[in-house]
Amino acid sequence: MAEQPAIITDPKPAPMRDERLAHQSTLRRMMARPELGAFAGVLLVFAFFGTTAGNTGMFAADGAMSWMTVSAQLMIVAVGAAILMVGGEFDLSVGSMIGFAGMMIALPTVYFGWPVELSVLFAFAGALAIGFLNGLITVRTGLPSFIVTLASLYILRGLTIALSILFSNRTIVSGVKEAAGDSIVTFLFAGTIGNSFFVWLAENDLIDRLPNGDPTVKGVPMVIVWALALAVVAHVVLTRTRLGNWIFGAGGDSNAARNVGVPVNSVKIGLFMFTAFCATVYAACQVFEFGSAASDRGLLKEFEAIIAAVIGGCLLTGGYGSIVGAMFGALIFGVVQQGILFTGVPNDWFRVFLGAMLLVAVLFNNMIRRRVTAER
Amino acid sequence: MTATAIHAEAAAPQPGRPLIEVQDIVKHFGPVIALAGVSLTLDAGEVHCLLGDNGAGKSTLIKTLAGVFRPTSGEYRVEGEPVFFGSPRDALDRGIATVYQDLAMIPLLSVTRNFFLGREPVKWRLGPFSFIDMEHADRIAREEMRQIGINVRDPQQHVGTLSGGERQCVAIARAVHFGAKVLILDEPTSALGVAQTSMVLKFVRQLRQKGLGIIFITHNVRHAYAVGDRFTILNRGRTLGTFKKAEITLDRLQTMMAGDKELQVLDEELGGTV
Numbered sequence: 001m002a003e004q005p006a007i008i009t010d011p012k013p014a015p016m017r018d019e020r021l022a023h024q025s026t027l028r029r030m031m032a033r034p035e036l037g038a039f040a041g042v043l044l045v046f047a048f049f050g051t052t053a054g055n056t057g058m059f060a061a062d063g064a065m066s067w068m069t070v071s072a073q074l075m076i077v078a079v080g081a082a083i084l085m086v087g088g089e090f091d092l093s094v095g096s097m098i099g100f101a102g103m104m105i106a107l108p109t110v111y112f113g114w115p116v117e118l119s120v121l122f123a124f125a126g127a128l129a130i131g132f133l134n135g136l137i138t139v140r141t142g143l144p145s146f147i148v149t150l151a152s153l154y155i156l157r158g159l160t161i162a163l164s165i166l167f168s169n170r171t172i173v174s175g176v177k178e179a180a181g182d183s184i185v186t187f188l189f190a191g192t193i194g195n196s197f198f199v200w201l202a203e204n205d206l207i208d209r210l211p212n213g214d215p216t217v218k219g220v221p222m223v224i225v226w227a228l229a230l231a232v233v234a235h236v237v238l239t240r241t242r243l244g245n246w247i248f249g250a251g252g253d254s255n256a257a258r259n260v261g262v263p264v265n266s267v268k269i270g271l272f273m274f275t276a277f278c279a280t281v282y283a284a285c286q287v288f289e290f291g292s293a294a295s296d297r298g299l300l301k302e303f304e305a306i307i308a309a310v311i312g313g314c315l316l317t318g319g320y321g322s323i324v325g326a327m328f329g330a331l332i333f334g335v336v337q338q339g340i341l342f343t344g345v346p347n348d349w350f351r352v353f354l355g356a357m358l359l360v361a362v363l364f365n366n367m368i369r370r371r372v373t374a375e376r
Numbered sequence: 377m378t379a380t381a382i383h384a385e386a387a388a389p390q391p392g393r394p395l396i397e398v399q400d401i402v403k404h405f406g407p408v409i410a411l412a413g414v415s416l417t418l419d420a421g422e423v424h425c426l427l428g429d430n431g432a433g434k435s436t437l438i439k440t441l442a443g444v445f446r447p448t449s450g451e452y453r454v455e456g457e458p459v460f461f462g463s464p465r466d467a468l469d470r471g472i473a474t475v476y477q478d479l480a481m482i483p484l485l486s487v488t489r490n491f492f493l494g495r496e497p498v499k500w501r502l503g504p505f506s507f508i509d510m511e512h513a514d515r516i517a518r519e520e521m522r523q524i525g526i527n528v529r530d531p532q533q534h535v536g537t538l539s540g541g542e543r544q545c546v547a548i549a550r551a552v553h554f555g556a557k558v559l560i561l562d563e564p565t566s567a568l569g570v571a572q573t574s575m576v577l578k579f580v581r582q583l584r585q586k587g588l589g590i591i592f593i594t595h596n597v598r599h600a601y602a603v604g605d606r607f608t609i610l611n612r613g614r615t616l617g618t619f620k621k622a623e624i625t626l627d628r629l630q631t632m633m634a635g636d637k638e639l640q641v642l643d644e645e646l647g648g649t650v
Contacts, residue, residue: 241505242496245485249493252482259476260494260550261465319484369484 034313035325037364041311041357042328042335049339058342061198061207062216071334072227073282075327077301078308079227079234080278082326085309086238087271088251088318089138089145093130093152094279094305098298099160101127101283106173106293107163109180116180124280130156131276135269145272153302161295177291189226189281190288192219223285227330230278235323247271252319307354308333311361315369332357393456394419395558395589396441396472401450403436410436412613413450418558418589423580425600426593427633428610434593437610438560441591442474443467454558471557477566480547483536487528488517490535491550520549524579541572545579552583559583560591565599577603597630609633 049058057063077094084091104123108114114122134152138145164171180186195218201207202215210216238244249257250264258264279298287293310316311332312325333354340350396418403411411433418424428434439445441452443461452459454470461467464474481490492513499509517531524545526538535543544564551559561580565573580603584590594600600607607624609616609632616632 237505240507240510242498242508243505245489245493245496245508248485248489249482252484256476256480256482257493259464259474261468262494315484319482 034320034322034365034368035328036313037361037368038312038325038328038332041332041361045332045335045339049335049343053339053342056342058339060216061201063338063342065217065221067334067338068224069221069334070338071331072221072224073285074301074304074308074333075227075330076223076230076282076285077275077278077305078312078326078330079230079323080275081302081305082309082312082314082321082323083234083238083247084271084275085306085314085316085318086251086321087247087268088254089135089268089271090149090306091134091272091275092146092149092302093134093156094275095298095301095303096153096156096160097127097130097276097279098283098286098301099293099295100130100156101280102287102293102297103160103164103173103295105284105287106176107167110173110175111167116176116183117185120185120284123284124277127276127280128273131273132269134276135272138272139265139268157295164293164295171295172292173294174292176287176293180288180291185284186288187222188288189222189284191222193222193225195219223289226281226285227327230281231323231327234274238323243267248319250318304333307358310365311357313361313365313368315365316362320369329361395455396591397451397453397456398441399451399453401437401440401452402448403440403445404448409613411440411447414610414613414615416608416615416618418591420557420589421584421587422605423584423590423592423603425604425607426591426610427595427597427600427607427629429595429633431612432610433613434610435562436613438474438562438591438593441467442472442560468554468556471555472560473551473554473556473558474560474562475544475547475551475564477563481535481538481543483534485535486532487521487535487538487546488513488531491517491520491531491546491553495554516553520553521546524549525575539572540568541575544568544576548576548579548583552586552588556588558589558591560593562593563595564592565594565596573599595633597626597633601626601629 053059058067077098081091081094101123104126105116105119108119108122109116130152134145134149137143138148141148161171164173177186198207198215198217198219202209202213208216238247246257246262246264246267249260249262250267254264279301282301283293283297286297308329309321309326311329312322312327314321314326336353337350340347340353394417396416398414398416400413400415401411402409402413414433414437416424416426416437426434426437436445440447443464443466446461452461454472459466459470461470467474482493485493488510492508496506497509497512497516498506499512500507514531518528521528521531524542526542526545528538535546538546548559548561548564564576564580568576577599580590580592584603584605592600592603601621604621606618606620607629608618609629611633619629
């Protein structure tokens with residue numbers, strides 16, 4: 001250096017390895033992963049139901065498929081909720097969106113005679129438009145997304161009921177299955193895959209058979225395929241791509257992210273559209289499974305999705321969380337909800353358990369966050 | 377550490393032509409006159425300190441320089457060329473980077489992710505998704521940290537685990553890495569302790585020797601005097617003058633900054649502790 005600064009006497013840079021900083025073991029670093037709590041929770045519920053419901057058929061092929069299906073349904077919306085939470089926003093309209101999207105499929109198909117494929121495309125387009133609107137209003141007004149999407153929750157639910165009564169004079173629109181026939185969309189949302197594999201398993205007595213010789217499980221339901229596909233895409237995008245980095249940035253500190261040129265508003269609007277997309281996938285799976293759309297479908301799903309995301313380690317304040325964690329969260333849901341049926345415990349305990357689980361998860365997340373950011 | 381250890385991508389200083397020149401910049405916010413004609417030049421290899429009390433117009437001036445605000449009137453030239461910035465992005469593209477005091481880094485993100493936020497190195501693309509070259513990013517982040525003198529165990533560690541001074545240095549290093557020729561540092565030392573402050577000031581001096589132009593905003597005259605080559609004092613939206621270091625003493629600077637007389641009176645009342 002040409003001249004010495006007035007206040008600096010130390011010629012060498014101070015070593016930044018601080019003796020007050022304890023060495024971090026691999027275990028400790030694992031502890032800092034967002035999905036750790038949820039993973040522990042999964043182990044816990046499996047251990048619990050493995051001992052209490054081990055001989056009830058819960059872990060036989062058909063029993064397992066039942067809790068996997070329930071988990072997968074929630075996983076579809078939980079993935080959307082989790083990635084949106086990492087981006088720093090909430091969507092409370094997910095549940096209503098499920099009902100509304102179902103109607104957007106059923107009403108045109110049954111009452112306007114649209115081809116079912118067109119109705120499905122219409123529902124996805126409509127949902128994406130509503131997601132766009134949710135996002136646009138949130139980023140433009142700067143209002144908390146909590147309030148904006150609470151409004152959408154009521155508007156969409158109201159519209160779902162009002163429109164279904166207006167067009168069909170009832171709140172459940174059935175007849176979609178008949179109208180759809182063996183259309184590709186029936187398979188896409190309510191089919192099963194790997195059927196021959198399950199036949200082979202049954203033939204080799206690896207899984208049980210029905211009296212007529214068919215396997216007890218026909219195949220892997222498409223809802224599970226959708227759940228896994230959405231989760232893999234969301235996970236890869238979040239952890240490996242530029243967009244993922246922008247999502248973390250937008251959720252962690254939107255001003256700081258804007259300062260370095262991240263298009264925060266577009267990122268957030270895109271995330272709202274993605275949650276709406278997930279809700280529509282959920283809706284389509286239900287509509288084609290039951291052959292009908294009901295205006296109360298998806299009730300409270302927004303909260304279940306958020307709970308799964310929080311159990312999975314997403315911070316309510318944004319910028320931190322994981323898709324894998326949300327998958328674990330949804331799995332805990334499915335296992336507990338179905339496991340309670342198998343053990344014969346009254347269903348009310350399910351909610352008690354979930355509430356307690358949520359509280360524990362939030363406390364645990366707070367602890368993790370403090371550790372990660374070393375805040376005191 | 378030697379100055380050459382910093383491998384900035386900044387251009388070599390061009391003698392003669394100032395990096396930044398503003399002339400009679402005026403900025404009104406409705407009826408409020410935030411800047412009433414401020415002029416300033418910044419040369420390459422210079423630390424130009426912008427001093428002033430709260431409400432003097434420092435923030436408005438640097439936000440105008442950074443492209444956040446558009447001036448109501450006045451001329452703004454970068455390397456002799458008149459510029460009209462519509463957004464901070466435009467300013468960044470001309471090599472003018474701003475590091476804000478508390479908005480520099482995102483604590484929950486890793487050092488690497490912070491360092492490359494908005495400028496992630498892309499390994500390959502799939503449709504709309506660009507995959508980040510994480511190993512490359514980690515390597516560069518680690519190398520940059522090492523050169524500042526921050527020993528990160530793991531560039532994937534969260535920025536929240538770094539000290540305030542380290543965060544500022546990382547934010548500055550990031551701006552330099554991505555080709556800043558002009559650095560606008562908004563109160564980089566105001567929230568820091570003594571050791572942390574000296575770390576940041578040392579880094580600023582190194583960058584000056586690399587030929588960067590640095591606008592250093594502070595209301596701590598001592599910090600300014602430790603690194604500054606020139607000092608511009610703002611008061612109520614106007615400049616009270618620009619002084620070379622040789623022309624002015626620390627005390628005089630302090631007095632001018634607070635608007636002369638009032639501070640002297642206050643200083644006497646408090647027994648010289650201000």
